[in-house]
Amino acid sequence: MTEATVDLRASPDELRARLKNPDYTPPLAQAVPLGIQHVLAMFVSNVTPAIIVAGAAGFGFGSNSPDFPSLIYMIQMSMLFAGIATLFQTIGIGPVGGRLPIVQGTSFAFLPVMIPIVAGQGVAAMGALMGGVVIGGVFHFLLGTFIGRLRFALPPLVTGLIVLMIGLALIKVGIQYAAGGVPLIGTPEYGSLANWSLALVVVVVTLLLKFFTRGMWSIAAVLLGLIAGYIVALAMGMVSFANVGNAGWVAVPVPFKWGFDITAAAVIGMCFMAVVSAIETVGDVSGIAKGGAGREATEKEISGATYADGLGTFVAGIFGGLPNTSFSQNVGLISMTGVMSRHVVTYGAIFLIACGLIPKVGALISTVPITVLGGGVIVMFGMVAAAGVNMLSAVKWNRRNMVIFAVSLSVGLGLQLEPDALQHLPKTAQILLTSGLLPSAFLAIVLNLVLPEEVD
Structure with missing residues (x-):
């Protein structure tokens, strides 16, 4: 970190130049809150894929099976390796890392491929998924050597359609969760007024905050909407803290937690999605450089960020985590704050790592009723589809x-x-x-x- 304090004698132009420098470090009292802000902007989107994959496999929300603690572990790994992968980006290791304020996390983009691999097969299917994640991570890493040459094959017509299809593939999951969760289909509770009312609270509060507030209230609208739904669920007696009490205070990741199997479907699917994820990262790096520093991203930054994507995914897969990629919502946050410091994001990454090592945090997240989460993912998955339509508007x-x-x-x-x-x-x-x-x-x-x- 090159700067520790703000020089109050600096001119406005000098201060603006510092804020556009990725190597600049704001004072700690500013840097830490800015880093936490980045975490809040991506937190829900980061842990949700783990919850959905666990639910698809059969050990998710509402499960009384002995495999339920596996959900808590997956939530932990989502936070832990999002933080570690973010450090790969911000601090870097040799050619790895864009050394820009890039926030990493588990992407929704991989869900349409991951869900069919594990669907209804419980923990036994997770080994095959992890085999795909690890090999996909290696392939993703190798893309860093020639990622620029692939861009010609992915104009807005193709990328827009891909993003639209990701959203369309996930919308059904959002409705099922809002109605009560996939395991409850066919039961009287599925689609009940109580379930839908909780989901609607989340949707309404999210929309109100997104469009009638500013600053952090608007940026963290989905997170605050989920909190509002959670409070209502508490009042309705729909929240149980039993798993929080049973969870430990500290736990470390376990290598090959789910085993390691190689299947053609998982490997092909993950390698294909690595290409999609790499192109998304190119866009994010370009957006950060343009929005934060007013310049074009360099080839070194683009390749380094792609290397970090692949390495983060590879390491996460070794310890039972899901694929990592750059998070687009944080690109807009950098443009809004005007702070380009990569060290600000480093503080956020440290916070994520700390949360990932505490099982009680994962257990607390698992107390959120599935219908409350459903309200949030309806908004998030719809936004994915809408982003695809927006990209197609350039065609x-x-x-x-x-x-x-x-x-x-x-x-x-x-x-x-x-x-x-x-x-x-x-x-x-x-x-x-x-x-x-x-x-x-x-x-x-x-x-x-x-x-x-x-x-x-």
Whole structure:
């Protein structure tokens, strides 16, 4: 850290120049709150994928099985390795790390691939998932050597469709959670007024804060909406703290917690999503450099950030964590605060690591009723789909591009909605194709490369 205090004699221009310098460190009294602010902006989005994967596997919310503590462990790992991966970015190791204020966390983008791999198979399926995460992390790391050369194959037509498909694939999960959770489908409690009322509290409070407040109140709208829903759930007697009392105070990550298996579906799916994640990171690094420092990102920063993505994912997979990538919501936070210091984000990373080593934090998060979480993910998953539509707005909608979009969307969404259409294919092919995301992305990339451009 190069600076420890603010020179009060510095001119406004000098102060602005310092704030745009990634190596500048604001005073501790400013740096720590700014770092915690970054954590609050990404916290819910970071732990939610672990909760959804655990629920899909069968040891998530509302489970009374002996595997339920595994959910707490997964939440811990989400926080711990988000912090560690963020340190890879901000501090760096050799060529690894963009050395920019990049916040890492578990991305929703991987969920459409991870859910079919573990669906209904309990802890036994987690070894195969971790095999995919580890190998995908290695592949992601290698992308750092030539990531710039892939950008030509992923114009807004392709990237927008991919992001849209991610959102569409997850919206069903949000509705199921808001109605009471996947395990409750077919029971009288599923879709009850009590469940929906909690979810609606979260949605309404989130919207009110997002659009009628400013600053941190608006940035942390989803988190505060969840807190509001949680308070209502407490008043309704729908929260149990039994698991908090049983959880320990300190725990360390366990290597190969879930075992390690290599399956074609997990490896292919994770490697494909590594490409998508790497392109997202390029966009985030570019956004940080432009919004925070008013300049273009360098090739060294882009490749270093991609290396850190891959290394963070690899290490997380070794200890039973999920893939890590850069978090886009924090890019906007840097533009808003005007503070480009990577060391500010380092303080946030240290806070995440501390939380990840305390099981009681994970246990407390697991007390949030699934319907409350459902309200939050309805907003978050809808925003993912909306982000895809926004990216597609930059596309020139001629006949060629409309055909590419139509075919890719129809095939991908159709296979997702009707998975039995592929019942005669091998299991690996079923898992990959019924995700919807992979066939849509594959078709969009190939068609965009082979179909001739229309002449005006």
